[in-house]
Amino acid sequence: MTHKLQSGLVWLKRGVDAVGVLLFLGAFTGFLVQVFFRYVLNQPLAWTEEAVMIAFIWTVFWAGAFMVPIREHVTFDVVYDFAPAKVKRFLALGTMILLVAAFAILVPYTFEYLEFLTRKKSNVLRIPKVWIFSCYLLFLVAFAIQGIYRIYGLLRPDWRDQI
Structure with missing residues (x-):
């Protein structure tokens, strides 16, 4: 870089x-x-x-x-902490692939819901609800990109740095 x-x-x-x-x-x-x-x-x-x-x-x-950072999000790592490095790599790859896939599946449904919200405003400040809740779409996309980057890191020769 x-x-x-x-x-x-x-x-x-x-x-x-x-x-x-x-x-x-x-x-x-x-x-x-x-x-x-x-x-x-x-x-x-x-x-x-x-x-x-x-x-x-x-x-x-x-x-x-x-x-x-993606590795500092809340995790259930009871098994992960005691596993050998190769198993950790497999577990990390599996969970990242599942998360990225799930988030990718959620994107069109989130768009659909945000489209529904374009007609609604908050009760007091009258802010369009699409602006209030669009941060969720931002989260989905940004987290999926981080997940893809982590998958890439886990597939590289220096994958141990990602564990």
Whole structure:
């Protein structure tokens, strides 16, 4: 990989991380505003609850898609941890192939559901629901691409680095 490309990827990763941090800060700030208005001023705000929910949904899917490396996602690794390296490779390949296939199958259904949501808006902020839930499609595609990249790494001669 050239130095210029590697430098660009570092900046892209920083940008992606910054977006995730801003999404989380938005959710947290909205939560604090909500608590202050509800319990200090005794005047609850309707929009903060919805804004926090939207920011939280985006934060979770954004982080899952771009910030958490695929090998650090939640796993059931009781058998995997005790297996020899070749079995780990086989298990990792199998699970990645299944995940990529499942996510690929989900993409058209997600498009269909998002198309259905184009006519609906959130109750308070009136944001089109397609914008609220499109982060799921982003997650599906980004995670599948990471899965394909991991499969590629597991099929290379230096596959032990992927375990």
